[in-house]
Amino acid sequence: MSFRNSITGIEGTSLNYWRGYQAIYKIENDSLFVNAILDCHSLEYKEEIPKNYIEKVFGDKIKNGKVFVDWYSGNISFPTKRNDNKEIRWDGVFERTFIYETAIKVENGIITQISNEKNYIDLKNGINRLKRDSISDILFNSIKDYKWVKLDKFDCGERYTVEIGRNGKVTDVIMTDYQTADEIEYYWDTKKEYNYCLKSIKKALSKLQFDILKRKGEPIYEKVYIEIWFNEDGTIENWTD
Known part of the structure:
Protein backbone atom coordinates (compact mmCIF):
# COMPACT_ATOMS: atom_id res chain seq x y z
CA MET A 1 0.00 0.00 0.00
CA SER A 2 3.04 2.27 0.07
CA PHE A 3 2.12 4.08 -3.16
CA ARG A 4 -0.60 6.01 -1.32
CA ASN A 5 0.73 9.41 -0.28
CA SER A 6 -2.34 9.96 1.88
CA ILE A 7 -5.37 8.00 2.91
CA THR A 8 -7.84 10.55 1.56
CA GLY A 9 -5.81 11.61 -1.47
CA ILE A 10 -6.34 15.29 -0.64
CA GLU A 11 -2.65 15.81 0.13
CA GLY A 12 -1.61 14.34 -3.20
CA THR A 13 -1.28 11.02 -4.96
CA SER A 14 1.77 9.15 -6.17
CA LEU A 15 2.33 8.83 -9.93
CA ASN A 16 2.23 5.07 -9.33
CA TYR A 17 -1.55 5.49 -9.23
CA TRP A 18 -1.74 6.02 -13.00
CA ARG A 19 -3.78 2.82 -13.46
CA GLY A 20 -6.38 3.95 -10.93
CA TYR A 21 -6.12 0.84 -8.79
CA GLN A 22 -3.71 -1.51 -7.07
CA ALA A 23 -3.79 -5.26 -7.55
CA ILE A 24 -2.68 -7.47 -4.67
CA TYR A 25 -0.92 -10.72 -5.57
CA LYS A 26 0.03 -13.77 -3.52
CA ILE A 27 2.05 -16.93 -3.98
CA GLU A 28 0.34 -20.05 -2.71
CA ASN A 29 2.15 -23.37 -2.95
CA ASP A 30 3.75 -23.14 -6.43
CA SER A 31 1.23 -20.78 -8.06
CA LEU A 32 0.72 -17.05 -8.51
CA PHE A 33 -2.70 -15.54 -7.74
CA VAL A 34 -4.34 -12.12 -7.67
CA ASN A 35 -6.70 -11.91 -4.71
CA ALA A 36 -7.66 -8.22 -4.53
CA ILE A 37 -8.09 -5.11 -6.67
CA LEU A 38 -8.35 -1.98 -4.54
CA ASP A 39 -9.13 1.63 -5.30
CA CYS A 40 -6.26 3.97 -4.48
CA HIS A 41 -8.07 5.84 -1.71
CA SER A 42 -10.08 2.94 -0.35
CA LEU A 43 -8.43 3.11 3.06
CA GLU A 44 -9.91 6.44 4.10
CA TYR A 45 -11.27 4.74 7.20
CA LYS A 46 -8.78 2.27 8.55
CA GLU A 47 -11.36 0.33 10.51
CA GLU A 48 -13.33 -0.53 7.37
CA ILE A 49 -12.47 -3.32 4.93
CA PRO A 50 -11.69 -1.74 1.52
CA LYS A 51 -13.93 -2.65 -1.39
CA ASN A 52 -12.49 -5.42 -3.54
CA TYR A 53 -13.20 -5.09 -7.28
CA ILE A 54 -11.80 -8.48 -8.24
CA GLU A 55 -15.23 -9.99 -8.94
CA LYS A 56 -16.17 -7.07 -11.20
CA VAL A 57 -13.00 -7.56 -13.24
CA PHE A 58 -12.67 -11.37 -13.36
CA GLY A 59 -16.21 -12.66 -12.79
CA ASP A 60 -16.48 -16.45 -12.86
CA LYS A 61 -12.70 -16.87 -13.15
CA ILE A 62 -12.53 -16.43 -9.38
CA LYS A 63 -11.94 -19.62 -7.41
CA ASN A 64 -11.85 -19.53 -3.60
CA GLY A 65 -11.62 -15.74 -3.64
CA LYS A 66 -8.63 -15.53 -5.96
CA VAL A 67 -7.67 -15.82 -9.63
CA PHE A 68 -4.87 -18.05 -10.93
CA VAL A 69 -2.55 -15.86 -13.04
CA ASP A 70 -2.07 -18.41 -15.82
CA TRP A 71 -1.51 -15.68 -18.43
CA TYR A 72 1.78 -14.48 -16.93
CA SER A 73 5.27 -15.73 -17.69
CA GLY A 74 8.35 -13.77 -16.65
CA ASN A 75 10.50 -12.76 -13.72
CA ILE A 76 9.45 -10.97 -10.53
CA SER A 77 11.85 -9.57 -7.96
CA PHE A 78 11.81 -7.68 -4.68
CA PRO A 79 14.61 -6.39 -2.42
CA THR A 80 16.02 -8.85 0.07
CA LYS A 81 15.79 -7.74 3.70
CA ARG A 82 19.35 -7.15 4.88
CA ASN A 83 21.12 -4.19 6.49
CA ASP A 84 23.69 -3.73 3.71
CA ASN A 85 21.14 -3.70 0.89
CA LYS A 86 20.58 -0.52 -1.14
CA GLU A 87 19.04 0.73 -4.34
CA ILE A 88 21.46 0.97 -7.28
CA ARG A 89 19.17 1.90 -10.19
CA TRP A 90 15.78 3.51 -10.75
CA ASP A 91 14.18 4.16 -14.13
CA GLY A 92 12.50 7.30 -12.79
CA VAL A 93 9.00 5.77 -12.82
CA PHE A 94 8.52 2.16 -11.72
CA GLU A 95 11.54 -0.11 -11.94
CA ARG A 96 13.94 -0.08 -8.99
CA THR A 97 16.93 -2.41 -8.73
CA PHE A 98 18.65 -3.32 -5.48
CA ILE A 99 22.03 -4.97 -4.88
CA TYR A 100 20.38 -7.95 -3.21
CA GLU A 101 17.07 -9.25 -4.51
CA THR A 102 14.87 -12.30 -4.32
CA ALA A 103 14.05 -13.35 -7.88
CA ILE A 104 11.05 -15.45 -8.84
CA LYS A 105 10.67 -17.13 -12.23
CA VAL A 106 7.11 -17.71 -13.41
CA GLU A 107 5.82 -19.78 -16.34
CA ASN A 108 2.09 -19.52 -17.05
CA GLY A 109 1.44 -18.71 -13.41
CA ILE A 110 3.57 -21.56 -12.01
CA ILE A 111 6.59 -20.71 -9.85
CA THR A 112 9.55 -22.54 -11.36
CA GLN A 113 12.39 -21.02 -9.33
CA ILE A 114 13.00 -18.76 -6.34
CA SER A 115 16.57 -17.56 -5.80
CA ASN A 116 18.55 -14.95 -3.90
CA GLU A 117 20.54 -12.79 -6.29
CA LYS A 118 23.32 -10.22 -6.11
CA ASN A 119 22.88 -7.61 -8.84
CA TYR A 120 26.33 -6.06 -8.66
CA ILE A 121 29.61 -7.82 -9.42
CA ASP A 122 32.66 -5.94 -8.18
CA LEU A 123 35.40 -6.92 -10.63
CA LYS A 124 39.01 -6.83 -9.49
CA ASN A 125 39.97 -4.05 -11.92
CA GLY A 126 36.46 -2.86 -12.70
CA ILE A 127 35.27 0.74 -12.51
CA ASN A 128 32.67 1.39 -9.84
CA ARG A 129 29.10 1.82 -11.18
CA LEU A 130 27.18 2.13 -7.93
CA LYS A 131 26.79 5.89 -8.42
Missing part, protein backbone atom coordinates in the same frame (compact mmCIF):
# COMPACT_ATOMS: atom_id res chain seq x y z
CA ARG A 132 25.30 6.23 -11.88
CA ASP A 133 25.82 10.01 -12.02
CA SER A 134 29.60 9.58 -11.83
CA ILE A 135 29.82 7.41 -14.97
CA SER A 136 29.55 10.34 -17.41
CA ASP A 137 32.54 11.98 -15.68
CA ILE A 138 34.55 8.78 -16.11
CA LEU A 139 33.65 8.65 -19.80
CA PHE A 140 34.56 12.30 -20.25
CA ASN A 141 37.99 11.88 -18.64
CA SER A 142 38.82 9.08 -21.09
CA ILE A 143 37.66 11.21 -24.01
CA LYS A 144 39.65 14.20 -22.77
CA ASP A 145 42.84 12.12 -22.39
CA TYR A 146 42.50 10.56 -25.84
CA LYS A 147 45.17 11.55 -28.38
CA TRP A 148 42.97 13.56 -30.70
CA VAL A 149 44.09 14.42 -34.21
CA LYS A 150 42.50 16.46 -37.02
CA LEU A 151 40.87 18.83 -34.53
CA ASP A 152 41.73 21.61 -36.97
CA LYS A 153 39.49 19.90 -39.56
CA PHE A 154 36.74 18.18 -37.58
CA ASP A 155 34.59 19.32 -34.66
CA CYS A 156 33.29 16.41 -32.60
CA GLY A 157 31.52 18.45 -29.96
CA GLU A 158 28.15 16.66 -29.71
CA ARG A 159 25.86 14.64 -27.50
CA TYR A 160 26.65 10.93 -27.42
CA THR A 161 24.82 7.88 -26.13
CA VAL A 162 27.25 5.31 -24.75
CA GLU A 163 26.14 1.73 -24.19
CA ILE A 164 27.88 -0.26 -21.44
CA GLY A 165 27.24 -3.91 -22.26
CA ARG A 166 26.45 -6.91 -20.11
CA ASN A 167 30.19 -7.59 -19.77
CA GLY A 168 30.92 -4.11 -18.40
CA LYS A 169 32.67 -2.97 -21.60
CA VAL A 170 31.58 -0.11 -23.87
CA THR A 171 29.79 -1.97 -26.67
CA ASP A 172 28.36 0.89 -28.73
CA VAL A 173 28.42 4.67 -29.18
CA ILE A 174 25.93 6.67 -31.21
CA MET A 175 25.29 10.37 -31.72
CA THR A 176 22.16 11.04 -29.76
CA ASP A 177 20.73 13.63 -32.16
CA TYR A 178 21.91 12.24 -35.51
CA GLN A 179 21.12 8.59 -36.21
CA THR A 180 19.38 8.42 -39.58
CA ALA A 181 21.04 8.87 -42.97
CA ASP A 182 18.91 11.95 -43.68
CA GLU A 183 19.88 13.60 -40.38
CA ILE A 184 23.57 12.93 -40.97
CA GLU A 185 23.48 14.26 -44.51
CA TYR A 186 21.56 17.39 -43.52
CA TYR A 187 23.46 18.42 -40.40
CA TRP A 188 27.01 17.24 -41.11
CA ASP A 189 29.37 18.70 -43.71
CA THR A 190 30.66 15.26 -44.64
CA LYS A 191 29.98 11.67 -43.67
CA LYS A 192 33.73 11.37 -43.18
CA GLU A 193 33.65 13.86 -40.31
CA TYR A 194 30.69 12.09 -38.72
CA ASN A 195 32.41 8.69 -38.90
CA TYR A 196 35.68 10.10 -37.61
CA CYS A 197 34.00 11.48 -34.48
CA LEU A 198 32.18 8.25 -33.67
CA LYS A 199 35.26 6.13 -34.33
CA SER A 200 37.41 8.35 -32.12
CA ILE A 201 34.94 8.32 -29.22
CA LYS A 202 34.73 4.53 -29.41
CA LYS A 203 38.53 4.22 -29.36
CA ALA A 204 38.77 6.62 -26.44
CA LEU A 205 36.42 4.41 -24.40
CA SER A 206 37.50 0.99 -25.66
CA LYS A 207 39.80 0.13 -22.76
CA LEU A 208 37.34 0.90 -19.99
CA GLN A 209 36.16 -2.03 -17.88
CA PHE A 210 33.23 -1.37 -15.56
CA ASP A 211 31.81 -3.59 -12.84
CA ILE A 212 28.94 -5.87 -13.88
CA LEU A 213 25.39 -4.63 -13.33
CA LYS A 214 22.49 -7.06 -13.10
CA ARG A 215 18.71 -6.99 -12.81
CA LYS A 216 16.86 -9.91 -11.25
CA GLY A 217 20.19 -11.73 -11.28
CA GLU A 218 20.76 -11.36 -15.04
CA PRO A 219 23.51 -9.10 -16.52
CA ILE A 220 22.09 -6.03 -18.26
CA TYR A 221 23.35 -3.27 -20.53
CA GLU A 222 23.03 0.40 -19.66
CA LYS A 223 22.95 3.59 -21.71
CA VAL A 224 24.75 6.70 -20.47
CA TYR A 225 24.52 10.15 -22.06
CA ILE A 226 27.41 12.56 -22.38
CA GLU A 227 27.84 15.91 -24.10
CA ILE A 228 31.26 17.34 -24.95
CA TRP A 229 32.47 20.64 -26.36
CA PHE A 230 35.71 21.29 -28.26
CA ASN A 231 37.24 24.73 -27.91
CA GLU A 232 39.33 26.33 -30.66
CA ASP A 233 42.47 25.94 -28.56
CA GLY A 234 41.99 22.17 -28.48
CA THR A 235 40.69 21.91 -24.92
CA ILE A 236 37.61 19.79 -24.22
CA GLU A 237 34.76 20.63 -21.84
CA ASN A 238 32.19 18.39 -20.23
CA TRP A 239 28.75 19.85 -21.00
CA THR A 240 26.78 16.90 -19.64
CA ASP A 241 23.82 18.03 -17.55
Whole structure:
Protein backbone atom coordinates (compact mmCIF):
# COMPACT_ATOMS: atom_id res chain seq x y z
CA MET A 1 0.00 0.00 0.00
CA SER A 2 3.04 2.27 0.07
CA PHE A 3 2.12 4.08 -3.16
CA ARG A 4 -0.60 6.01 -1.32
CA ASN A 5 0.73 9.41 -0.28
CA SER A 6 -2.34 9.96 1.88
CA ILE A 7 -5.37 8.00 2.91
CA THR A 8 -7.84 10.55 1.56
CA GLY A 9 -5.81 11.61 -1.47
CA ILE A 10 -6.34 15.29 -0.64
CA GLU A 11 -2.65 15.81 0.13
CA GLY A 12 -1.61 14.34 -3.20
CA THR A 13 -1.28 11.02 -4.96
CA SER A 14 1.77 9.15 -6.17
CA LEU A 15 2.33 8.83 -9.93
CA ASN A 16 2.23 5.07 -9.33
CA TYR A 17 -1.55 5.49 -9.23
CA TRP A 18 -1.74 6.02 -13.00
CA ARG A 19 -3.78 2.82 -13.46
CA GLY A 20 -6.38 3.95 -10.93
CA TYR A 21 -6.12 0.84 -8.79
CA GLN A 22 -3.71 -1.51 -7.07
CA ALA A 23 -3.79 -5.26 -7.55
CA ILE A 24 -2.68 -7.47 -4.67
CA TYR A 25 -0.92 -10.72 -5.57
CA LYS A 26 0.03 -13.77 -3.52
CA ILE A 27 2.05 -16.93 -3.98
CA GLU A 28 0.34 -20.05 -2.71
CA ASN A 29 2.15 -23.37 -2.95
CA ASP A 30 3.75 -23.14 -6.43
CA SER A 31 1.23 -20.78 -8.06
CA LEU A 32 0.72 -17.05 -8.51
CA PHE A 33 -2.70 -15.54 -7.74
CA VAL A 34 -4.34 -12.12 -7.67
CA ASN A 35 -6.70 -11.91 -4.71
CA ALA A 36 -7.66 -8.22 -4.53
CA ILE A 37 -8.09 -5.11 -6.67
CA LEU A 38 -8.35 -1.98 -4.54
CA ASP A 39 -9.13 1.63 -5.30
CA CYS A 40 -6.26 3.97 -4.48
CA HIS A 41 -8.07 5.84 -1.71
CA SER A 42 -10.08 2.94 -0.35
CA LEU A 43 -8.43 3.11 3.06
CA GLU A 44 -9.91 6.44 4.10
CA TYR A 45 -11.27 4.74 7.20
CA LYS A 46 -8.78 2.27 8.55
CA GLU A 47 -11.36 0.33 10.51
CA GLU A 48 -13.33 -0.53 7.37
CA ILE A 49 -12.47 -3.32 4.93
CA PRO A 50 -11.69 -1.74 1.52
CA LYS A 51 -13.93 -2.65 -1.39
CA ASN A 52 -12.49 -5.42 -3.54
CA TYR A 53 -13.20 -5.09 -7.28
CA ILE A 54 -11.80 -8.48 -8.24
CA GLU A 55 -15.23 -9.99 -8.94
CA LYS A 56 -16.17 -7.07 -11.20
CA VAL A 57 -13.00 -7.56 -13.24
CA PHE A 58 -12.67 -11.37 -13.36
CA GLY A 59 -16.21 -12.66 -12.79
CA ASP A 60 -16.48 -16.45 -12.86
CA LYS A 61 -12.70 -16.87 -13.15
CA ILE A 62 -12.53 -16.43 -9.38
CA LYS A 63 -11.94 -19.62 -7.41
CA ASN A 64 -11.85 -19.53 -3.60
CA GLY A 65 -11.62 -15.74 -3.64
CA LYS A 66 -8.63 -15.53 -5.96
CA VAL A 67 -7.67 -15.82 -9.63
CA PHE A 68 -4.87 -18.05 -10.93
CA VAL A 69 -2.55 -15.86 -13.04
CA ASP A 70 -2.07 -18.41 -15.82
CA TRP A 71 -1.51 -15.68 -18.43
CA TYR A 72 1.78 -14.48 -16.93
CA SER A 73 5.27 -15.73 -17.69
CA GLY A 74 8.35 -13.77 -16.65
CA ASN A 75 10.50 -12.76 -13.72
CA ILE A 76 9.45 -10.97 -10.53
CA SER A 77 11.85 -9.57 -7.96
CA PHE A 78 11.81 -7.68 -4.68
CA PRO A 79 14.61 -6.39 -2.42
CA THR A 80 16.02 -8.85 0.07
CA LYS A 81 15.79 -7.74 3.70
CA ARG A 82 19.35 -7.15 4.88
CA ASN A 83 21.12 -4.19 6.49
CA ASP A 84 23.69 -3.73 3.71
CA ASN A 85 21.14 -3.70 0.89
CA LYS A 86 20.58 -0.52 -1.14
CA GLU A 87 19.04 0.73 -4.34
CA ILE A 88 21.46 0.97 -7.28
CA ARG A 89 19.17 1.90 -10.19
CA TRP A 90 15.78 3.51 -10.75
CA ASP A 91 14.18 4.16 -14.13
CA GLY A 92 12.50 7.30 -12.79
CA VAL A 93 9.00 5.77 -12.82
CA PHE A 94 8.52 2.16 -11.72
CA GLU A 95 11.54 -0.11 -11.94
CA ARG A 96 13.94 -0.08 -8.99
CA THR A 97 16.93 -2.41 -8.73
CA PHE A 98 18.65 -3.32 -5.48
CA ILE A 99 22.03 -4.97 -4.88
CA TYR A 100 20.38 -7.95 -3.21
CA GLU A 101 17.07 -9.25 -4.51
CA THR A 102 14.87 -12.30 -4.32
CA ALA A 103 14.05 -13.35 -7.88
CA ILE A 104 11.05 -15.45 -8.84
CA LYS A 105 10.67 -17.13 -12.23
CA VAL A 106 7.11 -17.71 -13.41
CA GLU A 107 5.82 -19.78 -16.34
CA ASN A 108 2.09 -19.52 -17.05
CA GLY A 109 1.44 -18.71 -13.41
CA ILE A 110 3.57 -21.56 -12.01
CA ILE A 111 6.59 -20.71 -9.85
CA THR A 112 9.55 -22.54 -11.36
CA GLN A 113 12.39 -21.02 -9.33
CA ILE A 114 13.00 -18.76 -6.34
CA SER A 115 16.57 -17.56 -5.80
CA ASN A 116 18.55 -14.95 -3.90
CA GLU A 117 20.54 -12.79 -6.29
CA LYS A 118 23.32 -10.22 -6.11
CA ASN A 119 22.88 -7.61 -8.84
CA TYR A 120 26.33 -6.06 -8.66
CA ILE A 121 29.61 -7.82 -9.42
CA ASP A 122 32.66 -5.94 -8.18
CA LEU A 123 35.40 -6.92 -10.63
CA LYS A 124 39.01 -6.83 -9.49
CA ASN A 125 39.97 -4.05 -11.92
CA GLY A 126 36.46 -2.86 -12.70
CA ILE A 127 35.27 0.74 -12.51
CA ASN A 128 32.67 1.39 -9.84
CA ARG A 129 29.10 1.82 -11.18
CA LEU A 130 27.18 2.13 -7.93
CA LYS A 131 26.79 5.89 -8.42
CA ARG A 132 25.30 6.23 -11.88
CA ASP A 133 25.82 10.01 -12.02
CA SER A 134 29.60 9.58 -11.83
CA ILE A 135 29.82 7.41 -14.97
CA SER A 136 29.55 10.34 -17.41
CA ASP A 137 32.54 11.98 -15.68
CA ILE A 138 34.55 8.78 -16.11
CA LEU A 139 33.65 8.65 -19.80
CA PHE A 140 34.56 12.30 -20.25
CA ASN A 141 37.99 11.88 -18.64
CA SER A 142 38.82 9.08 -21.09
CA ILE A 143 37.66 11.21 -24.01
CA LYS A 144 39.65 14.20 -22.77
CA ASP A 145 42.84 12.12 -22.39
CA TYR A 146 42.50 10.56 -25.84
CA LYS A 147 45.17 11.55 -28.38
CA TRP A 148 42.97 13.56 -30.70
CA VAL A 149 44.09 14.42 -34.21
CA LYS A 150 42.50 16.46 -37.02
CA LEU A 151 40.87 18.83 -34.53
CA ASP A 152 41.73 21.61 -36.97
CA LYS A 153 39.49 19.90 -39.56
CA PHE A 154 36.74 18.18 -37.58
CA ASP A 155 34.59 19.32 -34.66
CA CYS A 156 33.29 16.41 -32.60
CA GLY A 157 31.52 18.45 -29.96
CA GLU A 158 28.15 16.66 -29.71
CA ARG A 159 25.86 14.64 -27.50
CA TYR A 160 26.65 10.93 -27.42
CA THR A 161 24.82 7.88 -26.13
CA VAL A 162 27.25 5.31 -24.75
CA GLU A 163 26.14 1.73 -24.19
CA ILE A 164 27.88 -0.26 -21.44
CA GLY A 165 27.24 -3.91 -22.26
CA ARG A 166 26.45 -6.91 -20.11
CA ASN A 167 30.19 -7.59 -19.77
CA GLY A 168 30.92 -4.11 -18.40
CA LYS A 169 32.67 -2.97 -21.60
CA VAL A 170 31.58 -0.11 -23.87
CA THR A 171 29.79 -1.97 -26.67
CA ASP A 172 28.36 0.89 -28.73
CA VAL A 173 28.42 4.67 -29.18
CA ILE A 174 25.93 6.67 -31.21
CA MET A 175 25.29 10.37 -31.72
CA THR A 176 22.16 11.04 -29.76
CA ASP A 177 20.73 13.63 -32.16
CA TYR A 178 21.91 12.24 -35.51
CA GLN A 179 21.12 8.59 -36.21
CA THR A 180 19.38 8.42 -39.58
CA ALA A 181 21.04 8.87 -42.97
CA ASP A 182 18.91 11.95 -43.68
CA GLU A 183 19.88 13.60 -40.38
CA ILE A 184 23.57 12.93 -40.97
CA GLU A 185 23.48 14.26 -44.51
CA TYR A 186 21.56 17.39 -43.52
CA TYR A 187 23.46 18.42 -40.40
CA TRP A 188 27.01 17.24 -41.11
CA ASP A 189 29.37 18.70 -43.71
CA THR A 190 30.66 15.26 -44.64
CA LYS A 191 29.98 11.67 -43.67
CA LYS A 192 33.73 11.37 -43.18
CA GLU A 193 33.65 13.86 -40.31
CA TYR A 194 30.69 12.09 -38.72
CA ASN A 195 32.41 8.69 -38.90
CA TYR A 196 35.68 10.10 -37.61
CA CYS A 197 34.00 11.48 -34.48
CA LEU A 198 32.18 8.25 -33.67
CA LYS A 199 35.26 6.13 -34.33
CA SER A 200 37.41 8.35 -32.12
CA ILE A 201 34.94 8.32 -29.22
CA LYS A 202 34.73 4.53 -29.41
CA LYS A 203 38.53 4.22 -29.36
CA ALA A 204 38.77 6.62 -26.44
CA LEU A 205 36.42 4.41 -24.40
CA SER A 206 37.50 0.99 -25.66
CA LYS A 207 39.80 0.13 -22.76
CA LEU A 208 37.34 0.90 -19.99
CA GLN A 209 36.16 -2.03 -17.88
CA PHE A 210 33.23 -1.37 -15.56
CA ASP A 211 31.81 -3.59 -12.84
CA ILE A 212 28.94 -5.87 -13.88
CA LEU A 213 25.39 -4.63 -13.33
CA LYS A 214 22.49 -7.06 -13.10
CA ARG A 215 18.71 -6.99 -12.81
CA LYS A 216 16.86 -9.91 -11.25
CA GLY A 217 20.19 -11.73 -11.28
CA GLU A 218 20.76 -11.36 -15.04
CA PRO A 219 23.51 -9.10 -16.52
CA ILE A 220 22.09 -6.03 -18.26
CA TYR A 221 23.35 -3.27 -20.53
CA GLU A 222 23.03 0.40 -19.66
CA LYS A 223 22.95 3.59 -21.71
CA VAL A 224 24.75 6.70 -20.47
CA TYR A 225 24.52 10.15 -22.06
CA ILE A 226 27.41 12.56 -22.38
CA GLU A 227 27.84 15.91 -24.10
CA ILE A 228 31.26 17.34 -24.95
CA TRP A 229 32.47 20.64 -26.36
CA PHE A 230 35.71 21.29 -28.26
CA ASN A 231 37.24 24.73 -27.91
CA GLU A 232 39.33 26.33 -30.66
CA ASP A 233 42.47 25.94 -28.56
CA GLY A 234 41.99 22.17 -28.48
CA THR A 235 40.69 21.91 -24.92
CA ILE A 236 37.61 19.79 -24.22
CA GLU A 237 34.76 20.63 -21.84
CA ASN A 238 32.19 18.39 -20.23
CA TRP A 239 28.75 19.85 -21.00
CA THR A 240 26.78 16.90 -19.64
CA ASP A 241 23.82 18.03 -17.55
